[in-house]
Amino acid sequence: MKFFVAWMMVLALATVGNASEEPEESPVGRTIDNFELQDYRGKAVKLDDFRDSKAVVVIFLGTECPLAKLYAPRLCALAAEYESQGVAFLGINANVQDSITEVGAYARIHEIKFPLLKDSGNRVADAMGAIRTPEAFLLDGQRRVRYWGRIDDQYGVGYARDNPQRQDLKEAIDQLLAGKPITLPEAEATGCHIGRIRQPDPNAKVTYSQQISRLLQKRCVECHRPGEIAPFALTDYEEVVGWAETIAETVEENRMPPWHASPKHGDFINDRRLSKEEKQLIYDWVAAGAPQGDPTQLPEPLEYTTGWQLPREPDYVVAMRPAPYSVPAEGKIRYQYFTVNPGFTEDKWVTAAEVAPGNRAVVHHILVFVKTPSTRLSEEGGFLAAYVPGLREKPYLPGMAKKIPAGAQLYFQVHYTPIGSPQQDLSKIALVFCKPEEVEYEVKTASVSTRNILIPPEDGNYVAEATSGSLGEDALLLSYMPHMHLRGKSFRYETRPREGDSQILLDVPEYDFNWQTSYRLREPMTLQAGTQIYCQASYDNSKRNLSNPDPQATVRWGAQTDDEMLFGYFDYAIKVPGPETNKATPEMLRYARSIIMQLDRNRDGRVSRKEVPRQHMSTFERLDVNRDNQLTLEEMLTP
Structure with missing residues (x-):
């Protein structure tokens, strides 16, 4: 469908900018003075070159911003559609971290035919009040700004729709050409911060070379390096400084690094959360103008295994x-x-x-x-x-x-x-x-699941729940991975022991479909035989859920992302029987007979595949050693 997490790693970064980047007043109504910039081939282009055009659309773009990549084909289509109507399109890249070569590659990859210019030093971006990429300015024949903001509402922070519900830029162009008032002259742009030239504090205590580079190595570079899933690298100052505002923004809003489990329950070895001290280092660095510091203080680059990990x-x-x-x-x-x-x-x-x-x-x-x-x-x-x-x-x-x-x-x-x-x-x-002979424990992946999902239209807090079958023997719990789709809101795992109180194992209060995280326990947790795993999930099928493809739909279980699911995957390990455990004890015999009595609906003394509930099918497969689709008492007792 629409989401791509590598771009969501940036799009998740991008929401309302810091106050320091907001224009003092709206650019709408402002007349834009002539400017001259060079395109990626070195050709000089002026705004006045389009003096005969009825309108000019100025689009600020970035080569690595995932949203700018997604919208490139749409901008090309709009430019082609309106060319015959006297509307010119003009792209500008003002990112300090984007080179001329990268701008040229972006134009070639996305087959951009309109001029794409490099705004070195952010001179035009500052004059026009541009904040993000992609961000559109619609200028009329007198070069007054008549519309400012997003292209449409299909993509946003943490969501992506199948189709836009409002095509803001297109509607503004149509209204301008028809001589009508622009009904929505502003629509806040969602995307990546423009990487501006900064004036660093020479006396700053926090610098890239001393603290920030080490923090990024520890927390970010595993993904944010060439060839990995993140859409841009964070391995050198020239690249990082262009993303400084975006980094601070996403950290402050707890969207990066991605981690959604409540700290109240569970101790996970892959916990990605930043400490308060680490966050403050980032805020102080950005507030000081993102200074580089002394490059001789940089840490040695980390070495990563290439190929298979x-x-x-x-x-x-x-x-x-x-x-x-x-x-x-x-x-x-x-x-x-x-x-x-x-x-x-x-x-x-x-x-x-x-x-x-x-x-x-x-x-x-x-x-x-x-x-x-x-x-x-x-x-x-x-x-x-x-x-x-x-x-x-x-x-x-x-x-x-x-x-x-x-x-x-x-x-x-x-x-x-x-x-x-x-x-x-x-x-x-x-x-x-x-x-x-090297195996002492067999690892199994089980799931708590239900297909009993029927979410009414506009229901903002639909709750579904499911419980696993009982563990037939003691086990070691290793990890959890909750799975829902676009309407998933929260997810919780609990134990249901045969005796004693329940325990919350994992609580994900704000589930995010874009990050299918596996939560791995630092130490395996012992579960007694007879324990069940209970999962409760909530769903938001209302308009408040911006990821919701259709709030008016009645949503059922299904495999596609516009359907819904409830799967509480969990890994556990059971002891592999050795020679000393081959002999069945009286307790094992009683337990095996009780299972057969519970499942044997036709009373033929064995359990057929048709008699086994879906959630127990993996256990049936393991025990049916002769593969005859029948489970006997002897097979249940066979190690």
């Missing part, structure tokens, strides 16, 4: 399909599904798995499932691995592994998001195996 070379690598998948420049793309037969003739024990997108710019997320010959695919079982924005997969703990049964297939679910130019993707998965 696994603990060793993978034992098995496979692509999702033989040839790349083509992603269009624009439009809505439904989930794509690809099946791969790895040809495993024996069970494989996986100690580490990594899903690598072939094109991070357009891959929103990938889920890979294991499908055995006797089962149909279900997102409620068989989960193997994932790629989601910001997720860094780690190997399982020593002695732990996940099993892929012999004869199983791998099933890729891929969500693509267009970025304004045609792209291709060929994503892959890599696996690291171990020997069966």
